[in-house]
Amino acid sequence: MNLANKLAILGCGASMCCNVWSGEIKHLPEPAITGGMPLMDAINARASGRLYDKTKPVDDQTLSEILWVAWGVNTQGKRTIPTARNGQNMKLYMLTPTGTWLYNGAKNCLEKVNDKNLIPLTNTQEFVNDAPVHLLFVAKDDKWGRCHVGSAYQNVYLYATSKGLATVIRGLIDADALTAELGLTDGERVIAHQTVGWPER
Ligand SMILES: Cc1cc2nc3c(=O)[nH]c(=O)nc-3n(C[C@H](O)[C@H](O)[C@H](O)COP(=O)(O)O)c2cc1C
DSSP, X not given: OOHHHHHHHTSSOTTOOOBOSSSBEEEOOOOOOSOSSOXXXXXXXXXXXXXXXXXXXXXXXXXXXXHHXXXXXXXXXXXXXXXXXXXXXXXXXXXXXXXXXXXXTTTTEEXXXXXXXXXXXXXXXXXXXXXXXXXXXXXXXXXXXXXXXXXXXXXHHHHHHHHTOEEXXXXXXXXXXXXXXXXXXXXXXXXXXXXXXXXXX
């Protein structure tokens, strides 16, 4: 069973090996960081996709690559997106029905931060329920925070295009409630939600 499914069904379990401040860590497979569709072809084919195949889960390898393109660390030791003054002050969460996970790009793992199902707070459109992967972008509510999120979600769009996945970035969410539920401080705010999945056939 793949990680997205495991996390959805179990939340945690024997495969979760060690503890962080409030939860468990799930190590991800190494992302494959070469190949894919030529960049210009991916840009040319990029589009939002809202119809997901509910029967086809996203495998761990693909999940690792989705997270890496959005907010990973590349072989130069740089983030996969630029940040103002190299602040690296974005956060990427993954929502599941059984808990919320924070992506740690440097360690290539997910850290569980709570046992809450926050997906309903993103869910003003019905197709959201069909998506197996829910990314939640958090950034400083300042001049540059939304720029960082834009860079990250565009990387996910291009990866999804290359891989044959469907994705859409979403602003129709209860950002205030999500920000409160995550206990964000220091000027951080939930900015956007992105669904990813295999397209409906
Ligand atoms: C900041 C932002 C917020 C968006 N919010 C939503 C949303 O809440 N729901 C949705 O279905 N699409 C959302 N979209 C996707 C746009 O509707 C979509 O990009 C637009 O219709 C153009 O379609 P395309 O991406 O296929 O070119 C959003 C796009 C952006 C850039």
